[in-house]
Amino acid sequence: xxxxxxxxxxxxxxxxxxxxxxxxxxxxxxxxxxxxxxxxxxxxxxxxxxxxxxxxxxxxxxxxxxxxxxxxxxxxxxxxxxxxxxxxxxxxxxxxxxxxxxxxxxxxxxxxxxxxxxxxxxxxxxxxxxxxxxxxxxxxxxxxxxxxxxxxxxxxxxxxxxxxx
Numbered sequence: 001x002x003x004x005x006x007x008x009x010x011x012x013x014x015x016x017x018x019x020x021x022x023x024x025x026x027x028x029x030x031x032x033x034x035x036x037x038x039x040x041x042x043x044x045x046x047x048x049x050x051x052x053x054x055x056x057x058x059x060x061x062x063x064x065x066x067x068x069x070x071x072x073x074x075x076x077x078x079x080x081x082x083x084x085x086x087x088x089x090x091x092x093x094x095x096x097x098x099x100x101x102x103x104x105x106x107x108x109x110x111x112x113x114x115x116x117x118x119x120x121x122x123x124x125x126x127x128x129x130x131x132x133x134x135x136x137x138x139x140x141x142x143x144x145x146x147x148x149x150x151x152x153x154x155x156x157x158x159x160x161x162x163x164x165x
Contacts, residue, residue, distance in 0.1 A: 044099045044101050044102070045101070047092070047095075047097040047099060047102060048091050048092075048095055048097055049088040049089070049091045049092035049095075049097055049098075049102050049106075050097075050099075050101065050102050050105060052084045052087065052088040052091060053084070053088055053102065053105040053106055053109055055080075055084055056081045056084040056085060056088070056109050056113070057109055057112075059077045059078070059080040059081035059084065060077070060078070060081045060109070060112070060113045060116060060117075062077040063075075063077035063078040063081060063117075064116050064117070064120050067120045067124070068120070068123070068124065078117070081113060085106070085109075085110065088102075088106060089106070107143065107147075110143075111139065111140060111143060114135075114136070114139050115136045115139070115140070118132040118133075118135050118136050118139075119132070119136070
């Protein structure tokens with residue numbers, strides 16, 4: 001499986017795309033002081049924003065668990081999960097810990113959280129179950145189209161793309 005592309009500076013200061021090929025699943029990235037840092041796949045799993053993502057999953061599960069019995073606990077857990085979504089991107093940029101895994105974790109957590117929340121609402125408000133179901137379909141479809149269009153734009157600019165349509 002080919003490694004993802006990395007960006008480097010050309011002599012004129014313009015960005016150029018280079019394919020990274022390494023036998024081990026590691027990634028070299030620049031730290032704030034421009035020294036090279038090598039990250040392994042197990043390092044990426046414990047990046048700060050990914051830890052926030054795992055906490056978001058736990059808060060969402062707790063929110064769905066308490067939704068039918070204790071709405072106050074459910075709302076508190078849901079708000080904690082939402083706040084995690086607000087700060088994880090900032091933390092990733094602040095600590096230079098952006099990764100493809102973190103981006104996918106964030107997107108999947110968002111989709112699953114929304115779908116779970118709407119399913120729970122459809123059990124609490126059966127009269128509106130059809131509308132909640134349509135919102136799930138709209139959410140998943142719109143994000144799929146967004147990902148597909150971004151991958152097509154990436155391919156159109158002559159860059160390598162890891163998303164297959």
